[in-house]
Amino acid sequence: MDRDLIKIKEIFIRALGKRWVSDNNRDLTFYNRDLWPREVISSKFGVWQHKPDLVLWPSSIEEVVNIVRLVNQYHINLIPFGAGSGVCGATVPTSSTPSVIIDLKRMNRIINVDYQSLILEVEAGAIGYPLEVQLNNKGFTLGHFPSSIYCSSVGGWLAARSAGQESSRYGKIEDMVVSLKVVTGAGEIIDTSDILSSEIGGDINQLFIGSEGTLGIICSAELKLNYLPKFKTYSSFIFKRVDDGLGAIRDIMQEGVGGTVMRLYDELDTYIALGHKKSQDKKAGLIQKYIDDLNGDLSDIFLKRVISFPQILNTLSQFIAQGCLLIVIHSGNENEYVKYCQKRCREIAERYGGEDSGEEPALRWERNRYSISYKQSKIFYAGGFVDTMEIATTWDRIADLYYEIKKVIQDRAFLMAHFSHAYEDGCSIYFTFASRAKNYNEAIKNYDFIWKNALDTVVRMGATISHHHGVGLSKIEHLRKQLGKNFELYEILKRTFDPNNIMNRGKFGSRR
Amino acid sequence: MDRDLIKIKEIFIRALGKRWVSDNNRDLTFYNRDLWPREVISSKFGVWQHKPDLVLWPSSIEEVVNIVRLVNQYHINLIPFGAGSGVCGATVPTSSTPSVIIDLKRMNRIINVDYQSLILEVEAGAIGYPLEVQLNNKGFTLGHFPSSIYCSSVGGWLAARSAGQESSRYGKIEDMVVSLKVVTGAGEIIDTSDILSSEIGGDINQLFIGSEGTLGIICSAELKLNYLPKFKTYSSFIFKRVDDGLGAIRDIMQEGVGGTVMRLYDELDTYIALGHKKSQDKKAGLIQKYIDDLNGDLSDIFLKRVISFPQILNTLSQFIAQGCLLIVIHSGNENEYVKYCQKRCREIAERYGGEDSGEEPALRWERNRYSISYKQSKIFYAGGFVDTMEIATTWDRIADLYYEIKKVIQDRAFLMAHFSHAYEDGCSIYFTFASRAKNYNEAIKNYDFIWKNALDTVVRMGATISHHHGVGLSKIEHLRKQLGKNFELYEILKRTFDPNNIMNRGKFGSRR
Structure with a gap:
């Protein structure tokens, strides 16, 4: 482990506590891939090529800001991680610099439920099924049922523009968003509930939804609720x-x-x-x-x-x-x-x-x-x-x-x-x-x-290369082909929100 | 008229033809305001403070690209103009530099109707009512009925995030967009039908919808159609x-x-x-x-x-x-x-x-x-x-x-x-x-x-300062108040798509 990493590990331990920082080999092996079948094949044949260097488990948006600011000082790679059920390799560490996984599962609280306006505010690490059950018990449904519901998180859904099995009625996850709290790659908090972005100016939410951890870290979201159908x-x-x-x-x-x-x-x-x-x-x-x-x-x-x-x-x-x-x-x-x-x-x-x-x-x-x-x-x-x-x-x-x-x-x-x-x-x-x-x-x-x-x-044929699994590593080359010179737009957004290229390097819009 | 303007007028005449370039006083007076009541009060009392310097009527996206590139060379202000029925002053020329109005009304063609997928492709200058009548005659409706439908255009709706009287059924204009063709302030064409942006990555459409001519010029749009209800x-x-x-x-x-x-x-x-x-x-x-x-x-x-x-x-x-x-x-x-x-x-x-x-x-x-x-x-x-x-x-x-x-x-x-x-x-x-x-x-x-x-x-009270009329000049100060430091996001987008600040200067995200 190089000197910078040892130093940064110590700093993280001071910030989060020893329990929530790991360079244990078992953890690094676990976080070396998501469920991208290409990586599953590799694992099966004993090829473990992408181990990260550290894993962090923050418990609050303030801790996330802290982490991002620290990482900015050391120019290493930070990969947001939800429940690891992505199938395109979006969380696979392929950076040319050391990689730190930031797992959001501890941030899984329901912050608020507005029963009048039918709006749920929930942290990004909440796992689909337990969240849905809690809502059901109060007579509501989020209406989002990906087949990964047991092992996928709100943040992961948003990062990859997830669709559930009932999307014909409730829409895809991007249709359910009222606002987001995001920590950008520059370490700034953007709270789009202040921006009320769906009514005036551009809709900033729609930049971060689908950005697969390349622009920042989605920490919580306000999502529309529905009455449970009778x-x-x-x-x-x-x-x-x-x-x-x-x-x-x-x-x-x-x-x-x-x-x-x-x-x-x-x-x-x-x-x-x-x-x-x-x-x-x-x-x-x-x-x-x-x-x-x-x-x-x-x-x-x-x-x-x-x-x-x-x-x-x-x-x-x-x-x-x-x-x-x-x-x-x-x-x-x-x-x-x-x-x-x-x-x-x-x-x-x-x-x-x-x-x-x-x-x-x-x-x-x-x-x-x-x-x-x-x-x-x-x-x-x-x-x-x-x-x-x-x-x-x-x-x-x-x-x-x-x-x-x-x-x-x-x-x-x-x-x-x-x-x-x-x-x-x-x-x-x-x-x-x-x-x-x-x-x-x-x-x-x-x-x-x-x-x-x-x-x-x-x-x-001019069709869409991905409907709801996202891009990750598996489709990045075809995304480039499809977009032609418009691909530059992602690079511009990347430079804007993540000027030091610390967020999920090598995924769309960024160098490895 | 200063020397640069005389020169640029000559260049525009060569590019568009004499008929489609005007510095006639009647035209400049007409284009000095939209229907913002504050400006109507001024006009009534004989105060005409914001006359533009030139008016252009392009007929194609290629001509729009030409105009934008020319304007970039001269660092003057370019204001997209639809039908002039905005009520917030978004088209009022308040720039510290000379202003050129680019009126899109000649670009009013229906480019394509896909009857299988129910998608209309239409140019930005199309006026609401005649467009709706044409669609009705074929058994369809756009579902967008602002009370300004006789005197507002597709481009204006998109620029200001317009809502029609039937929005509870059909949504606001931003909910109807499949793709856009935009000429950015840098003179580049972005065709989001290549990007298929609603499925992967960020949704680029949502940046330009509501940008009120500050990032570029929306030249055409693919919009969802509906069967005319029986x-x-x-x-x-x-x-x-x-x-x-x-x-x-x-x-x-x-x-x-x-x-x-x-x-x-x-x-x-x-x-x-x-x-x-x-x-x-x-x-x-x-x-x-x-x-x-x-x-x-x-x-x-x-x-x-x-x-x-x-x-x-x-x-x-x-x-x-x-x-x-x-x-x-x-x-x-x-x-x-x-x-x-x-x-x-x-x-x-x-x-x-x-x-x-x-x-x-x-x-x-x-x-x-x-x-x-x-x-x-x-x-x-x-x-x-x-x-x-x-x-x-x-x-x-x-x-x-x-x-x-x-x-x-x-x-x-x-x-x-x-x-x-x-x-x-x-x-x-x-x-x-x-x-x-x-x-x-x-x-x-x-x-x-x-x-x-x-x-x-x-x-x-944390409510939204505008639901569907937009920001223009009338709400810009309160938009700043509401957004706090998030206002910077608009400035970043502005610099990204309009690096020379030629697009509708002094409106949100830019200096006058």
Whole structure:
């Protein structure tokens, strides 16, 4: 450990107390990555390339200001850390200088709830699920349900422009923000509740939301609350083709009768989401066996086959196609209205040839709504990798985008997709892809090939390279490609709020 | 005209053509102000203090880039101008250097309509009403209905964060933006459709929306479209007190059954909005006569009395109080749903003691929805002035704010108010006040006294000094007070996008 670091560690200990400063190897190893699959692959093969040098746990915005000012004196790299469930490497220390992780989990208090104006003020380190439960107990909901809700924080949501499963009703996290308290890279507190920025001048909130720790540290936020809905309805429909389902979702959203949850699955994702009837066809029997393993108990031997022959599986999957499932959950405070929306959705779905398949698929989804992400580790253990890619575009290009990306990935990975965040003007596509990882070099080569080619296609088609996972390290090069000379804007903002480049170096807008 | 100006005029003529460059005195007089009442008072008394030096009418974004680059060479002041209906002086040339007006009205084309994704791309100079009519003819609406719709432009709306009368359904203009094309003060084009900024990184759109021409020139925008609603219902209720009506609006919005239009009038504004029964009370008879004049044909002699004794009128107005009127217009594509919302509103209104007063008040409002602003000139002719103040705050403080501002203004001006932009977390208050203006000095003194004291109160109470009229010159000092050291943020943005300070100098974030 170099002299500056020893010195700065002592200063931090004086400022925060010994318990809240660590250079213990176990901590440094833990904080060396988030859940970016590329780093998970590395860890699995024993490659730990990005250990930070120190970890800090402040308990107040004043302590955060202190830390930032100290770090400014020593020109090292400071990385804000929420719950570590990001999947793009935004917290991975890649700086050319020493790195300090500032973990905000101790700052997890509810500061205030304004029951008249329905505004929650909460610290950035609050974890999603316990926060939501506390609100539910008082009859409210934040309306933000990412599948990472057990292991993601308010600050992380804001830093990456997170979307929850009910975004069609409640919006993405950036739509819920009333104000923020941010400590900039210069060590200044910006409290946008003073600025009331949504009414006059530019909206300063929108600069920090999505900045992924590169401009400063979001310490707390005022967020809009909603009454917990009293009534819910569950519907599902099967469409012949993805395109039919997309037409239905578009019309549903544009008519204003969209569900709180609306998810359209492509053929393969439908098979997994829906369960399936046993087929007499031999080829179908084979593929069913493979997929049962992916979906079920994942016995090693079958799983290895599944991820070893992605192209065969993708081809065979047509034999098990049962169509494309759309699930719709409506919710609200008035039964009459909720039922009306459900009825209109059914009429629109039927116009596109959708067949009613009852409540069960939607209920089943709800029961398992947070569990899917936690099954992924088994695929890594079985010698493969799995990742997700969430891109978005307007309705006029959504089907083309889906088919193009499929073409690009399907020779390299077992691939399925759903359409899960619908708006009046467009929709996102959520691809899940799995492939084998026999050894480190082959795995990384395959992984990088898939991402590079898929995102090249996204950029070429003028779609969005990320809907709600953020940019991190995984998409930074394509962000540059997409923005062209406009990328400079981020560099300007970076210099403005973080003049010494101490905040999360090497992420967007900054040198490593 | 100084030598530089003569030279630059010649260059502009070569660039745009002789017809589109003017230093004609009539043009310079016309462009010396917007509709800021303080400047209208000045004009009325023959004080023309802020004539610009040149007026330009470009026809394309390329011409705008050209102009900005030229102006950068000469360090003069460039003021973007839409339709001139702003009421805060944002386009008034107060620069210490010569000023050039860049009027965008020739850039009024619809560039594209994406009927699948419901996105309109339109140039900044398009005027509200003809644009809306064109969209209506194809079955769509922009959903933006400021009372200035006949004389305000897309660019002006964006520059000032405009709100239309149906904002409770469609949002303010900033909620409708998909992307912008902006020419910055440095002469660079930023096309945020490349940036897709709402999904990743900061949202760059939100910096330029509300920047009032201080960072650059908004040349075109992609805006969300909506299907023209097929069904409408009209309701109205009378509440005993403003507070009861506010409770009802809050619950209506928070339950999600808000109208497309929701307007609550205080006692005096109700009297004018509703018409009135003849009273037998003598004092009431007197005040009725006064107010009939304000509202009706405005014969000079009575109008002069009305605006000469504001405090007496404000006191007398209690005798004519008929309660507070709430009008609600619901609209949508499904009759059943629209009726359901209307029914729920009635139930909530009744819970707060609201008495149903039928369709007529709402229909009457709709017939006259754009006419009220055009009656104001009569008050100026009659030797008075009239102005409006639109402030906002969260529900927990809205009633207090209303009563405090009333207290501050009522000795100086005839005063009424309505609450016309309701959201789940708060609401705006729209004050209209009229007073006399016997001579220039007295009028300006009275005018400034009212604004200073009212906005001091707004800042002290932590409310927003402007909901949708913007800042301009009229609120710049209070914006500074409200922001404290955060005001520096605007200065930073200014230096970033307009390094030579050529854009609308002396408005927020810049030296004159």
